[in-house]
Amino acid sequence: MGIGGGANESHIPMIGIFDSGIGGLTTVRAIMQKLPGYDILYYGDTARMPYGSKSPETVRQYALENTRFLVERGARIIVIACNSAASTAMDAVTQTFDLPVFEVVNPAVEAAIAAPLPPRIGVIGTRATIASGVYEARIKALQPNATVHSVPCPLLVPLVEEGWLDTPETTRIVKKYLHPLKTKQIRTLILGCTHYPILKELIQKKIGKSVRIIDSGSCVADTVVRYLAQNPQMDARLEKNGEHRFFVSDITAQFQRSARTMLQGPIHLTHVRM
Structure with missing residues (x-):
């Protein structure tokens, strides 16, 4: 599993996934199982979690910032792996960014x-x-x-x-x-x-x-698989080098341990400041 680092990485076309914390790694795991080899870019907003207690306006702001972070680093497909964001911010994300967006609801x-x-x-x-x-x-x-x-x-x-x-x-x-x-x-x-x-x-x-x-x-992973099968032009644009990059807005030793549990394997979280 390739792991990238800082914000100046080259913009490799990837599947971008974000969540309020590291729980979205369960979605990453499902996508890795169903689309083995596809490059994945993940952002967990661990510094501002949980989103579930925030106002809809705040969650929408966070979702737009998270999406922009992923797009600036090469994401060509966005998966909102956060139910709180999916339920309140899906329209804001799709209206702001001209790319395929999937959510878990x-x-x-x-x-x-x-x-x-x-x-x-x-x-x-x-x-x-x-x-x-x-x-x-x-x-x-x-x-x-x-x-x-x-x-x-x-x-x-x-x-x-x-x-x-x-x-x-x-x-x-x-x-x-x-x-x-x-x-x-x-x-x-x-x-x-x-x-x-x-x-x-x-x-x-x-x-x-x-x-x-x-x-x-797991359900949204199935949806992404079907979309790529039906849209070969988008599928052809995505890199398939098995490159997986994981970013978080705050990091602790416990986050690292929990991330390993969720992904069921080794993982390195890179700390970035928004």
Whole structure:
């Protein structure tokens, strides 16, 4: 895996991905698995996370700054691997930048309603994502008879970022968050945050084996694969040297450890100041 460094890197055409922190590395992992060899540029805004507690105006500003950072370093496709940004800033990004932009909400919604199960769908996410109502609105637009129950889980992102993955405290918090959804007897659960797949095993255990879990990061990776297959001219523009570069706006030893867990392999985070 090639790792690049500072801001003066040559502008190699890459797939650009950003998130409020390092949770978006679960999306990077999915794209690396489905598009092996494609060059990837990642930016995690760890200095300003979590986005879930910020106002929509602030999240839009951050999303535009993150996208500009990636585009200036060669990104030719943008993946918003942050549900909070996807739910509030997608229009601002697409109106500002003339390039393909993908986000994690619609692919997850399409996967959820495609499930051959009763349309009783649960959604967990940050406060910003749940408050936006974006999942419920898009599910209802495609499947009006669906029942949607949404629960904000504000503590899960900091727990994942701090590496508290298998502690008794995290187990109790996950159980408490999921309890209302268990009582509603949901059949499908959307992980409306790219940090949450790291806790997927625990979430599955607490919500029950009969509930189908939708990983929004994996779903958007499938969408990018389909887009490139249908747009060979764009596919031909992207470099495929296996070059992967990871930038963060703040760095700690714990971020580095958590990043290795999310990517399931060695990784070097380069600290940059916005």
